[in-house]
Amino acid sequence: MADASNPPPNPLPGNPGEDGRDGQFQKGDVIIRCTDIFKSYDGRPILKGVSIDVRKGETLVVMGGSGHGKSTLLRLMIGAELPDSGTIELFGQDITKLKEEDTYAIKRRFGVLFQSGALYNSMTVGENISLPLREHTDLDENIIDIIVKLKLELVGLRDFEHLVPAQLSGGMKKRVGLARAIALDPEIIFYDEPGAGLDPVMLAVIDELITGLGEKLGVASIVVTHEMHSAFRIADRMVLMHGGHILAEGTPDEIKKSDDPVLQQFIQGKAEGPIPLRLSSRDFAEDLLGG
Numbered sequence: 001m002a003d004a005s006n007p008p009p010n011p012l013p014g015n016p017g018e019d020g021r022d023g024q025f026q027k028g029d030v031i032i033r034c035t036d037i038f039k040s041y042d043g044r045p046i047l048k049g050v051s052i053d054v055r056k057g058e059t060l061v062v063m064g065g066s067g068h069g070k071s072t073l074l075r076l077m078i079g080a081e082l083p084d085s086g087t088i089e090l091f092g093q094d095i096t097k098l099k100e101e102d103t104y105a106i107k108r109r110f111g112v113l114f115q116s117g118a119l120y121n122s123m124t125v126g127e128n129i130s131l132p133l134r135e136h137t138d139l140d141e142n143i144i145d146i147i148v149k150l151k152l153e154l155v156g157l158r159d160f161e162h163l164v165p166a167q168l169s170g171g172m173k174k175r176v177g178l179a180r181a182i183a184l185d186p187e188i189i190f191y192d193e194p195g196a197g198l199d200p201v202m203l204a205v206i207d208e209l210i211t212g213l214g215e216k217l218g219v220a221s222i223v224v225t226h227e228m229h230s231a232f233r234i235a236d237r238m239v240l241m242h243g244g245h246i247l248a249e250g251t252p253d254e255i256k257k258s259d260d261p262v263l264q265q266f267i268q269g270k271a272e273g274p275i276p277l278r279l280s281s282r283d284f285a286e287d288l289l290g291g
Contacts, residue, residue: 027057037086048244064241110188111181171202223284
């Protein structure tokens, strides 16, 4: 009998219609499927056969040390880069085989919150949020203004529409970036280190927004983070990237109970353990002597 709390992977529903939204995805359906992904830079392997599914309505946290592939995996998922081999299916379509112009409808269906917020400094808060609406829709300006207010209300910043990024704190910039990421009502939101540089209170605010958007909008959330307290607070499921592989995968409770020494060193933040300080593969003496 199948475990209702951990359903088996579902086949992805069919291709989207002309409007790019097929309406077939229900909570629990696999909305992203990465299969046997390999990626190298200048001959240095970063991802070594990574496979993972993401379901509609869940928050998947991707953890891992610097250089172990988590940010690379995120860039591949959003189509910013292509893998060397393997398939990445979003909404039932393998984006690795599509022409750039054919990915337009797919990219409208997800939003991205970048680590810095990535706001345009020359634009006001309202103009930043309205940008994707003006670029990708034919909505009347009055409707766009209403949508901007609605998105700012969701992140608690409705009175800040006329400010510019220089007048905002780091946490407020993140919230504006999130309002822009959800401007087109995405079905998936990707978060790149959403808690980076934030104080504990503002980090908790961002965590509540991530969780709340998942509950209110039913989106799938993929969160790349180093913040362990935050990760365990928001995750439905967690993966640890290590050495280009997925070392561990499970619920927060399963991850906490794992006896894997690499996983425990990472989540407990210990200096001593199987994760080495030095990552160079070259002999130190030979390197000094030019050998």
